[in-house]
Amino acid sequence: MSEHQALKRPIITLPFILLAAVALVGLYFLAIRFTSGMGFVTNLNSGYAWGIWVVYDVIVGTALACGGYALAITVYVLNKGEYHPLIRPALLASLLGYALGGLGAFIDMGRWWQFYNIFLPWHMNFNSVMLEVGLCVATYILVLFIEFSPTLLEKTGAKGLLKTLNKVLFFFIALGVLLPTMHQSSLGSMLIAMGHKVHPLWQSLHIQPLLAVLTALIMGFAVVVFEASFTAVGFRRPSETPLLTRLSKGIIWLMGLYLIIRFVEIILRGKLGLIFAGDLGSWMFLLETILFVFPLFVLLSPSLRQRGHYLLYAAVSMLFAGSLYRFNAFLITYDPGPGYSYFPSVSEIMVTAGVVAIEIMAYLFLVKKFPVLHNADPA
Amino acid sequence: MKRRDFLKASLGGTAALLSSGAADARGNLEPAEDAIGMLFDSTLCIGCKACVSKCKEVNGMPPVAMEDETQYDAARDLSPQTLNVIKAYMEGVGTHKDQAIDGFAFEKRSCMHCVDPGCVSVCPVTALRRHPKTGIVTYHADACIGCRTCMVGCPYNVPQFDYDNPFGQIHKCQMCNQAGVERVDKGMMTGCAEVCPTGATLFGSRKALLEEAQRRMTLSAGEIYNYPRGDIRKPESHHEKQVPAYQKHIWGEKEAGGTNVMHISAIAFDKLGMPPLGERSYASISETVQHTLYKYLALPAVALAGLTFVVRRNTSDDEGGDS
Numbered sequence: 001m002s003e004h005q006a007l008k009r010p011i012i013t014l015p016f017i018l019l020a021a022v023a024l025v026g027l028y029f030l031a032i033r034f035t036s037g038m039g040f041v042t043n044l045n046s047g048y049a050w051g052i053w054v055v056y057d058v059i060v061g062t063a064l065a066c067g068g069y070a071l072a073i074t075v076y077v078l079n080k081g082e083y084h085p086l087i088r089p090a091l092l093a094s095l096l097g098y099a100l101g102g103l104g105a106f107i108d109m110g111r112w113w114q115f116y117n118i119f120l121p122w123h124m125n126f127n128s129v130m131l132e133v134g135l136c137v138a139t140y141i142l143v144l145f146i147e148f149s150p151t152l153l154e155k156t157g158a159k160g161l162l163k164t165l166n167k168v169l170f171f172f173i174a175l176g177v178l179l180p181t182m183h184q185s186s187l188g189s190m191l192i193a194m195g196h197k198v199h200p201l202w203q204s205l206h207i208q209p210l211l212a213v214l215t216a217l218i219m220g221f222a223v224v225v226f227e228a229s230f231t232a233v234g235f236r237r238p239s240e241t242p243l244l245t246r247l248s249k250g251i252i253w254l255m256g257l258y259l260i261i262r263f264v265e266i267i268l269r270g271k272l273g274l275i276f277a278g279d280l281g282s283w284m285f286l287l288e289t290i291l292f293v294f295p296l297f298v299l300l301s302p303s304l305r306q307r308g309h310y311l312l313y314a315a316v317s318m319l320f321a322g323s324l325y326r327f328n329a330f331l332i333t334y335d336p337g338p339g340y341s342y343f344p345s346v347s348e349i350m351v352t353a354g355v356v357a358i359e360i361m362a363y364l365f366l367v368k369k370f371p372v373l374h375n376a377d378p379a
Numbered sequence: 380m381k382r383r384d385f386l387k388a389s390l391g392g393t394a395a396l397l398s399s400g401a402a403d404a405r406g407n408l409e410p411a412e413d414a415i416g417m418l419f420d421s422t423l424c425i426g427c428k429a430c431v432s433k434c435k436e437v438n439g440m441p442p443v444a445m446e447d448e449t450q451y452d453a454a455r456d457l458s459p460q461t462l463n464v465i466k467a468y469m470e471g472v473g474t475h476k477d478q479a480i481d482g483f484a485f486e487k488r489s490c491m492h493c494v495d496p497g498c499v500s501v502c503p504v505t506a507l508r509r510h511p512k513t514g515i516v517t518y519h520a521d522a523c524i525g526c527r528t529c530m531v532g533c534p535y536n537v538p539q540f541d542y543d544n545p546f547g548q549i550h551k552c553q554m555c556n557q558a559g560v561e562r563v564d565k566g567m568m569t570g571c572a573e574v575c576p577t578g579a580t581l582f583g584s585r586k587a588l589l590e591e592a593q594r595r596m597t598l599s600a601g602e603i604y605n606y607p608r609g610d611i612r613k614p615e616s617h618h619e620k621q622v623p624a625y626q627k628h629i630w631g632e633k634e635a636g637g638t639n640v641m642h643i644s645a646i647a648f649d650k651l652g653m654p655p656l657g658e659r660s661y662a663s664i665s666e667t668v669q670h671t672l673y674k675y676l677a678l679p680a681v682a683l684a685g686l687t688f689v690v691r692r693n694t695s696d697d698e699g700g701d702s
Contacts, residue, residue, distance in 0.1 A: 039542030046457060046539050049530035077686065079693040110525020110540055110547055123504040123522050127666045130528045131503035132673065170694045174686035178679060182672075189668055193501045193532045195635075195661035196654050205664055209672070336536050337654060339456070 004088055004151070004371035011368055019357040026354010029347040030107065038110065042348040047340025048331075050108075052352050055330045057104025059187055060323045062137065065097020066220030067227065068144060069180040073217075074250065076173050083247065085374035088151060090224050092372050095144040096359045102141055104355060105134075129189045136183035143179060146172045155370050181213055188212025191329055199281045199333035201274050202325075204265045214258040215322040221251045222295075222318035229312040241308045248299045248311065251318075255296045259289075281333045288328060291321035404667040407636035407660045408495035411514030414585035415554060415563055416492060416639030417572055418592055421651070422477050422623040423579035423606060424485035426465055430571035430580055434463040434489075437555050437562070437570035456488070459541040462552040463489040463571055468651055477623050477645035484644065486651040487580065489571070490537045490552035492516050493660070495636030498529035498538055498551075500662035506549070507538075513563065514585070514639050515556050520548040534635060534654045534661070568610045575608065578618070583611030585639050592629045592643050600624040636660035 033041040044051050067090035074080050075087055106112055117123045118134045125131055147169070153162040188208035191198050204211060225244050266272055275282055295314035304310045331342070344352075367373055431454055435442055443454040443461060454461040466488055471481035496516050498507045506523035509516050518538070529538045529549060541547025555562040555569045562569065572582035581588060591611060598604055604622050607614035623645045630648050631638035634656045644651060672678055 033545075035545055037541070037543045037545045037547060042542070044540075044542055046530065047536050049527040049540065076690045076693050081693075105526075108526075110527060110549075111520070111523050112525065113546075114522075114524050117504045117522055117524055125499075125502055125505040126673075127500050127662075127669065128503040128528075129665060129669055130501055130526060132669070134503055170691040171687055173694070174683060174690045177686050177690070178683050181682075182679060185672070186669075189665060190501075190528075192665040192668060193497055193528075193661050195497070195532075195534055196656060197531065197534075206668055209668060336531075338652060340536070 022357040043345045047336035048342035052344045053108040062101040063219045065094045067223040068094030070220030140179040184216035185209035185213040202329035219322035222315045225315040288324045414514035416585040418581040418588040419487045421644035423577040426485045429574040433570040433574040459550045491638035491640045495660035497532040501528045501532035515554045578608035598622040
């Protein structure tokens with residue numbers, strides 16, 4: 001019947017208990033945030049209105065949740081059916097990542113009790129990039145849930161519903177490709193309106209949406225490679241390295257395209273000198289570029305890319321590269337002007353850690369209870 | 380065969396959409412018809428902070444204490460309780476007024492009421508609005524979700540969020556014309572302009588203020604000029620003063636599309652903490668990109684149709700599209 005099965009392992013393990021402890025600490029500070037105000041938990045100020053709750057939980061977090069997006073393009077648009085075994089765990093990670101991105105946005109919302117205003121047509125501002133992001137992310141969370149629901153229905157045995165769903169699923173898969181393309185590019189467009197506060201090396205104006213969607217895809221594929229390799233190691237399941245090696249060839253094109261556009265923009269706008277300015281921006285740019293180039297080097301080498309752990313290093317490097325690109329643009333080199341500084345407080349970090357812990361706990365629970373992972377014996 | 384034709388057609392459509400979108404790129408917004416504004420002349424400011432105090436009185440905000448004493452107002456910067464503040468520039472020994480080296484100067488910080496406001500452009504729920512007639516940028520808490528995009532989208536870091544209040548909101552200067560205050564609608568001037576003893580903060584229409592600023596640019600240092608106080612349309616009084624060596628730069632005439640609150644000074648504006656802005660507003664670039672991609676939602680609709688077609692075809696190959 002299904003090619004997927006639940007991992008028959010105990011839910012309550014030592015890592016699970018540790019994660020629960022982190023989640024509890026996060027929830028404690030979250031309670032303070034909602035009763036006393038954000039100022040008691042975060043180091044946000046008038047110059048830095050967005051801290052790690054937005055930049056990590058939403059902007060980086062949703063890109064890390066692009067595995068489902070990247071694979072949907074590969075399997076359903078480019079018709080590479082052989083990658084099908086990877087799609088369920090990727091979809092689950094995407095669903096959780098996006099759901100918690102949405103939760104992160106809600107936690108950060110200063111007037112959260114009015115959050116629904118963004119869905120009311122008479123309040124909408126169609127010039128706002130933030131509106132597009134908000135509506136698109138909310139819809140995509142629903143779409144991801146629908147895309148993932150066959151896994152839940154298989155378990156509960158609702159055969160009739162499953163059959164109906166499978167008939168219309170193609171439409172939701174198509175939406176599941178369109179929506180991330182839209183809001184991931186918009187996350188880039190958001191930087192345009194932030195204007196001079198964005199470091200020139202990251203302020204690419206009209207190119208922002210393209211660079212954002214490319215980094216989202218790179219991170220999406222990296223997360224697929226990472227999860228597949230890591231699940232194989234962590235749960236001692238057979239490795240899917242041959243499959244991943246083939247997938248990496250596509251990643252090479254993506255990374256090459258990204259680096260070319262990134263550097264051509266910098267050269268054409270005469271910003272090349274800033275790379276060697278020796279300040280924070282220049283060092284962060286160099287670090288970010290190394291993190292992008294290293295995986296490209298690994299993937300281009302026929303011998304290195306066949307080896308599982310090198311593939312894992314490459315994936316990790318890509319994840320850091322894409323995350324750093326966004327962190328740099330939105331926070332690290334972001335400069336609202338003299339007199340402002342920001343570094344997240346311990347309680348602020350703990351809230352983010354708590355949110356991530358909940359995400360991982362949910363993932364572990366679901367793969368052990370529902371048919372998410374592909375059968376150990378290839379069908 | 381069919382699919383190829385379809386893809387070709389949708390790609391052609393995409394190209395057409397992109398080029399048509401680029402054709403109607405949005406430029407900077409123009410100043411409102413009867414734009415109301417203020418002109419701050421840094422060389423006239425003596426740092427008395429009467430404007431800071433009056434602003435608090437009009438807007439019902441408490442004065443900021445210095446250590447334990449409440450003396451007048453000791454606000455150092457904008458905050459949820461301070462919508463207008465006078466900051467000092469000091470260099471070297473700091474003894475000569477309006478001199479970049481070894482001198483000092485005062486600079487006002489408050490909402491500039493941009494002609495093409497970034498905050499209005501980025502707000503997802505229209506909680507910030509530019510008045511179509513007066514150009515005054517107002518805030519509406521009933522719409523606001525507290526996402527603080529206005530704060531990152533403001534080149535001057537003007538909108539202030541109450542982080543210490545669990546039910547906080549954004550605070551910004553609304554030119555004393557918000558509901559319940561409405562000084563401008565009643566024919567009054569802003570609180571800060573009303574109390575300014577030297578006319579450093581002058582109230583009036585943007586047009587008249589810009590003319591006044593341009594006139595001051597033509598004066599030569601050392602000559603005597605009769606400076607008006609209060610409302611430029613009907614000044615309460617004038618005072619004669621030697622003209623300083625103005626920088627030939629009216630801040631807000633053109634910066635990022637211009638502002639209704641304009642500044643002039645004898646010291647370069649970057650030294651006074653003004654941001655590095657060109658003439659094009661970032662809002663206009665952002666909206667051009669956004670409307671190119673999302674005009675009538677045509678591009679997403681075409682993309683969705685194409686994707687649905689391709690995905691359907693690819694999923695029917697392996698029986699019912701198991702996911």
